[in-house]
Amino acid sequence: MSIHVNQLIEQLLISLDQTQITHSETELLNHSKDESYHAGKNPTVIVYPRSKEDVVHIMAVSSKMNIPVIPYGRGSSLEGHIIPIGDAITIDFAEMNKIIDIRAEDLLVTVQPGIGRIDLNNELRKHGLFFSVDPGADASIGGMVATNASGTTSVKYGTMRDQVRDLEVVLANGSVIHTGNLAAKSSSGYHLNGLFVGSEGTLGTFTEITLRVFGIPEFQVAARVNFETVDSAIDAVTTIRQAGIPIARVELVDAGSIEHLNAYSKTNFPMKTTLFLEFHGNEAGLAQDLEFTKEIMEDHGCSNFVVESDTKARNIIWEARHNLAYAFIHSYRDKKMMTTDVCVPISSLATAIHFARDNMDKKNIVGGIIGHVGDGNFHVSMMVNMDHTQDVKNAVEFNADLVEFGLSLGGTCTGEHGVGIGKLKYQKLEHGPAYEVMQVIKKSLDPQNLLNPGKLILVDS
Amino acid sequence: MSIHVNQLIEQLLISLDQTQITHSETELLNHSKDESYHAGKNPTVIVYPRSKEDVVHIMAVSSKMNIPVIPYGRGSSLEGHIIPIGDAITIDFAEMNKIIDIRAEDLLVTVQPGIGRIDLNNELRKHGLFFSVDPGADASIGGMVATNASGTTSVKYGTMRDQVRDLEVVLANGSVIHTGNLAAKSSSGYHLNGLFVGSEGTLGTFTEITLRVFGIPEFQVAARVNFETVDSAIDAVTTIRQAGIPIARVELVDAGSIEHLNAYSKTNFPMKTTLFLEFHGNEAGLAQDLEFTKEIMEDHGCSNFVVESDTKARNIIWEARHNLAYAFIHSYRDKKMMTTDVCVPISSLATAIHFARDNMDKKNIVGGIIGHVGDGNFHVSMMVNMDHTQDVKNAVEFNADLVEFGLSLGGTCTGEHGVGIGKLKYQKLEHGPAYEVMQVIKKSLDPQNLLNPGKLILVDS
Incomplete structure (x- = not known):
């Protein structure tokens, strides 16, 4: 095994330098698991590429030595996406974390996969822009593309798949492709953006990502609403959606969870089924949306409707909501x-x-x-x-x-x-004969099964 | 040749009846070309399926006799998508034009591919809903999925790809798959929806389509604005987009075209570079959006800004805009x-x-x-x-x-x-090495090259 590692490192060193490669026990352990309950396993070696050329070289070594690669962002995945199932080269994108280009007029930003979404938003804010997808965790953009992440704002702005305009991808055969372009829409060729977003590292490794961003809305207002039952809360949301009110966030938290949320976030929200809402738009429009929403909520028997207009109160709501997982873990x-x-x-x-x-x-x-x-x-x-x-x-x-x-x-x-390891066993049931189409695509693009094997899809190898 | 046709019909008749098959000269000619300048060519035979089972049978005959299939909606494509390049079975979906299910609470509708978008909208209106994509022509929904159609409203609501939740598809090997599900989002498996939308009949034939629809907005307002130059008009639109004003339509028509538009539509719009705009939302929000938009337009030197609030005046604008192509043809x-x-x-x-x-x-x-x-x-x-x-x-x-x-x-x-015949020659230039990925996918899913060959992608066969 140690000869094997040395051979592998020797091959990697043909194009990379020593500072880009590690197999220290601490680092291997750090890269052995994500934030899920899935049991960890150490990779064989960890590499830190600095360019697409580095990734192309890593892929060539992977192919030559028949050792799979696993792209790694921040380890915040929840289904074991970055856990090796055997020997593996973990490609950590920590050093590929730059913003390459902000095209404010085009509402586009091009980044390297290792950048975190909060760092990205901090930079975009200076241009009056924001990146809409908010999964709670400060995940890497690469990881968010790989799992088609979404979160609290997707009801208005869509999932990762809706944001990706182009990916630079290193394929299993070492060729580098672009899956899209900078135009707002296209009917040219097959939609590789759609295919590669959510592919969890199993079809190729991203080295550059171009995303749609939005102008920061003029006004933002949050609200919290209590209901006696989950049913009435959901009925109210359904009515709001049918009425075409463009709600930006709408989160349900059950009564039991509010107790943990209050304890952890030092809030004092009523311990009832709760909807946390947010609206984005212009001042007059939001006032009317809020009024209409309140009417609908009351028609569905809400027990109170508290509007939070100032930024601080809004932030308290969303931080508390996002920290709910930690509140449970803490308890x-x-x-x-x-x-x-x-x-x-x-x-x-x-x-x-x-x-x-x-x-x-x-x-x-x-x-x-x-x-x-x-x-x-x-x-x-x-x-x-x-x-x-x-x-x-x-x-x-x-x-x-x-x-x-x-x-x-x-x-x-x-x-x-995403699927990762945890949802693998349901794939055939969910997709039926379409699962075979997915297998055909995987096998044709990754015949050696080198790209994050054992995640998302199983193929005979 | 006539023996060949008779053999083909004999095979088709194993599962279809005589009324579903024609090769009358008139019908062949009707199906020989679309609305484009591309030269027509008759198919070998035209079939009218009534069910997915019919399509599965047609596909089996296609494979057995090695004669390609071409799915046909309303013939309104603009790049020769439905023109045969050799022997071909044209599958006309005229008899598969039903609405299967309207799920108002889920903002979903399931249809057969042959339904036209105007018929669909007429039915949805009764439920307070509308289907957003408006390419001008009364295209079939199947054709619109096949080309990833869009149009005047895509700036707010997105293209066809953004609307498709699920497709039932008959593959080249006769198996029937679903590419998605009824959930608003998914990170499960590869995103086959994205791949099959815009595939122009080259990866499979759609037999059922589930689309996202929207609640009809409370208020709609249109406006028309004149500029001295195209540059200032575009700069104004860019500023509006960056400001986050959720404009629903924004169309540019150059001064010369307005002359034809006026002549054909009996309107009297100023013969200048013109923007036609539309806003959807609540009354107060639209008033503020309009005011802000007007300010921006004036900052960019517009010469007038005419708001059209009543439905009749709005319809005149959009009909005139949509009839512009016919205005030119007429002239x-x-x-x-x-x-x-x-x-x-x-x-x-x-x-x-x-x-x-x-x-x-x-x-x-x-x-x-x-x-x-x-x-x-x-x-x-x-x-x-x-x-x-x-x-x-x-x-x-x-x-x-x-x-x-x-x-x-x-x-x-x-x-x-879409690509069809007309944009085929630019595919390699546009997609670079990604074109090979598309070829690999096409070949792996359609090894006999039976699915609308000669469109979108070329493969060795």
């Missing part, structure tokens, strides 16, 4: 979090949430339910004692039952976290 | 229209339009310039005497020069019309 230090991610048609969302709550109760599962309700996407954050076999078994069964139920409603097993 | 009855379709980053749009105007003047090309300026997409409608060799040569050269120039600006050869 249950002996447990790990396992998170479901089904997304269903909004007309079935209440049904799916009831199914989840009933099954949590039956299996004595501890955790909360939070949802991007405008998209029909919700998470059950289960706190699991990983040393307790029955606890783990219950959580895994619960997840599987919920996925099957979600699929039966016309939904998907993952709305935003 | 030059001895000529055919050849239309360019480059889309460039908006910061380069003025440059590209100047390049076009200068080259039109140099080559004595007759025609107008109209643009979906919010997207950076514009059309030069050239009126060409197809019997006049030099006229045709000039137009073809002009088109090629404009495409090359557009590509050099980071744009695309086609923003919305």
Whole structure:
């Protein structure tokens, strides 16, 4: 094994320098797992490319020595995307984290994959622009493209897939392609942007990313609203969507989770089913949207409707909401979090949430339910004692039952976290014969199965 | 040849009945060409499927007899998409034109590919909903998916690709897949929706389409604005976009085209560079958007700003705009229209339009310039005497020069019309090594090259 590593490093050193390669135990361990409950495993070596040429060389070594590559951003994935399944070269993009170009007139930005979304937004703000996708974590843009990340703002601005205009990608055969261009739309060729976004490193490795950005809206207003039942909250959101009110965020947090949220974030929100809302637009338009929204909420029996116009109060809401996962982790230090991610048609969302709550109760599962309700996407954050076999078994069964139920409603097993290792077992069930089409594409573009194998899709090799 | 046709019909009749098959000279001629200048060619036979099972059978016959299939909607394509290049079974979806399901709460509709967009909107209106993509022509939804159509409203609502949630597709090998699901977003598997939308019948044949729709906005207001120069009009639009004003349509028509538009549509618009605008939203928000837009327009030197609030006046504007192509055709009855379709980053749009105007003047090309300026997409409608060799040569050269120039600006050869036959020659130039990836995908999914061969992509066969 150590000869193997030395050989590998020798090959890598043909084009890279010593400072770009490590296999120190600490670094291997740091790169062995993500933020999920999935068991970690060390890669063989970690490399830090500084250019696309470096990545092309790494890919050539990978192919020559038949050792797979795993692109790595910030390790914030939730389904084991960056965990090796055997020998692996982890490509850490920490040193490829620059903004290459901001084209304010075109509402476009070109970045390297290692940049984090918060750093990107800090820079864009100076130009009156913002990057819309907000998954909570300060993920790398490369990782967000790889998993088609989304989050609280997708109900208005869309997912990562809706933002990507072009990717520079190093393929398994070492060729470097561009999947798109700088135009706002195109009907030319096959839509490789769509195919490569969400491909989780299994079709190629991104070295440059061009994203759509938006002008910072003139006004932003948040609101929080309480309901007696999840059903009435969801019905209210459905009505708001049908009325065409362009809501920018709409998050459901169940009553039990509010308790953890209050404790962790030192807030004092009523312990009831809660909707957190946000609106973006001009002042007069927002006033009218808010008024109309309030009417609809009241028609659906909301118990209060609190508007938060100033920036500080808005930030408290969204920080508290984003820290909810940490609030649970903080409350249950002996447990790990396992998170479901089904997304269903909004007309079935209440049904799916009831199914989840009933099954949590039956299996004595501890955790909360939070949802991007405008998209029909919700998470059950289960706190699991990983040393307790029955606890783990219950959580895994619960997840599987919920996925099957979600699929039966016309939904998907993952709305935003991606497949990775965790959702692999549901792929055939979800996609049916389309899974074979995916396998054909994977095999034709990566015949040696070198690109993040064992994630998203399984092929005979 | 006639034995060949009889054999083919015999095979088709195994599952179809006589009323679903024709090879009458009139019908063959009707299906031999689209609305473009490309020379027509008769298919071998035309079939009218009534179900996906019919399409599966047609595909089996195609494969067995090695005769390609061409899906056909309404023949309104502009790049020869439905023109056979040799023997071909044209699959006309005229009898598969039903709405299968309207899920108002989910803002979804499922249709068969043969339905026209106007019929669809007439039905959706009863539910307070509308389908957003408006290419002008009353195209079939199947054809619009196949070419990733867009049009005047895409600046706000996106292109066809942004609307498609799921496609039922019959593949070359006869298997039937679904490319998506009913959830608002998904990070599961490869994004086959994205790949199949815009594939122009070359990867599979659609039999069912699920689309996102929108609630009809509370208020709609149109405006028309005149400028002395194209540059100032485009600068104004760029500022409006950066300011985050959610404009729903913004169309540029050059001064020369307004003359034809007035003559054909009996309007009396000033013969100057004109922007036609539309806003969708609530009453107070639109008032503020309009006011802000007017300020920006005036800052950029517009000579007047006419608001049209009532539905009739709005309809006059958009009908006149949509009929502009017919206005030109009407004015030059001895000529055919050849239309360019480059889309460039908006910061380069003025440059590209100047390049076009200068080259039109140099080559004595007759025609107008109209643009979906919010997207950076514009059309030069050239009126060409197809019997006049030099006229045709000039137009073809002009088109090629404009495409090359557009590509050099980071744009695309086609923003919305698709590749078909007409843009095939630019594909390698535009996509570089990514073209090989497209070829690999095409060959792996259609090894016999049976699916609309000679369109979008060329493969060795």
